[in-house]
Amino acid sequence: MWNTALTIAGSDSSGGAGIQADLKSFAALGVFGMSAITAITAQNTCGVTGIRELDTEIINDQIDAVFSDIRVDAVKIGMLSNSEIIKTVTAALVRHKARNIVLDTVMVAKSGSQLLKKDAIAALKKHLIPQALVVTPNLYEASELVGFEVNNQADMKKAAAVIKEMGAQYIVVKGGHLPGSACDLLYDGNKFSSFANERIDSVHTHGTGCTFSSAIAAGLAKGLSVEAAVAEAKRYITMAITHGFALGKGIGPTHHFYELYHRAGLY
Numbered sequence: 001m002w003n004t005a006l007t008i009a010g011s012d013s014s015g016g017a018g019i020q021a022d023l024k025s026f027a028a029l030g031v032f033g034m035s036a037i038t039a040i041t042a043q044n045t046c047g048v049t050g051i052r053e054l055d056t057e058i059i060n061d062q063i064d065a066v067f068s069d070i071r072v073d074a075v076k077i078g079m080l081s082n083s084e085i086i087k088t089v090t091a092a093l094v095r096h097k098a099r100n101i102v103l104d105t106v107m108v109a110k111s112g113s114q115l116l117k118k119d120a121i122a123a124l125k126k127h128l129i130p131q132a133l134v135v136t137p138n139l140y141e142a143s144e145l146v147g148f149e150v151n152n153q154a155d156m157k158k159a160a161a162v163i164k165e166m167g168a169q170y171i172v173v174k175g176g177h178l179p180g181s182a183c184d185l186l187y188d189g190n191k192f193s194s195f196a197n198e199r200i201d202s203v204h205t206h207g208t209g210c211t212f213s214s215a216i217a218a219g220l221a222k223g224l225s226v227e228a229a230v231a232e233a234k235r236y237i238t239m240a241i242t243h244g245f246a247l248g249k250g251i252g253p254t255h256h257f258y259e260l261y262h263r264a265g266l267y
């Protein structure tokens with residue numbers, strides 16, 4: 001019996017981030033992956049050269065097609081691009097009583113391109129964050145959501161508390177962009193837990209946020225608690241960055257090293 005996860009996100013033609021990274025992570029972690037594409041990006045390791053948002057009707061139809069036929073154990077949400085897409089996705093997930101929603105608040109690609117319109121942040125806060133079991137902002141995204149700078153552990157705690165007030169059940173503020181160890185903070189409304197690993201000195205980090213959040217969704221799909229799913233995702237992203245590689249001329253992708261994970265006993 002397969003556990004399943006649905007990713008609702010943008011397509012990355014170079015395969016390092018977005019839908020492609022999500023499906024690779026699901027497969028590596030032993031979960032059957034499905035997708036609803038929100039936007040198509042022309043993208044490679046050097047940057048994004050084009051974006052086409054899909055119309056909300058076909059986005060809605062993809063989600064309906066999956067839920068009307070298949071049990072969905074977890075949902076990962078990535079690039080949403082605009083507020084109409086946010087509202088459509090939220091309505092569909094509410095209608096289908098979706099469980100285990102992991103919201104990666106994708107705003108700007110590592111290469112600098114805007115993947116969510118600035119005026120859509122309000123819709124994210126109002127509509128989708130209240131539906132999320134887990135929200136996974138990086139430092140920049142946390143700042144944009146809460147309206148103050150998030151630059152250290154104390155700010156991360158304050159931001160997590162504010163995002164909790166927006167209605168999410170768990171918040172993981174990712175410290176991947178802080179100096180020192182790569183330390184993420186999980187907040188459940190009562191206590192903070194930290195998940196830290198030594199910083200890996202690599203430029204090949206295209207798709208780290210996508211990989212991490214889809215690994216959390218995979219863990220939830222398999223029935224893990226949020227704490228256990230975040231711990232497994234942290235091990236997964238650390239290995240995926242350790243084995244990230246120089247594909248193309250720019251920022252190479254994380255590596256979904258199935259065999260290695262298998263031998264390490266992760267699934």
Ligand SMILES: Nc1ncnc2c1ncn2[C@@H]1O[C@H](COP(=O)(O)OP(=O)(O)OP(=O)(O)O)[C@@H](O)[C@H]1O
Nearest residue numbers: 138174175176177182199200207208209210212237
């Ligand atoms: N150099 C690194 N070494 C070890 N772990 C890292 C490194 N960079 C990021 N991470 C970890 O990777 C995960 C994703 O964090 P990151 O802050 O890169 O997300 P992100 O900025 O949303 O990613 P993206 O830019 O792909 O959307 C977190 O668990 C973070 O701690």
Ligand SMILES: Cc1ncc(COP(=O)(O)O)c(N)n1
Nearest residue numbers: 010011017018109110206207
């Ligand atoms: C379709 C899509 N979704 C998400 C990201 C973020 O990933 P990164 O910040 O590593 O570029 C991306 N580049 N493209």
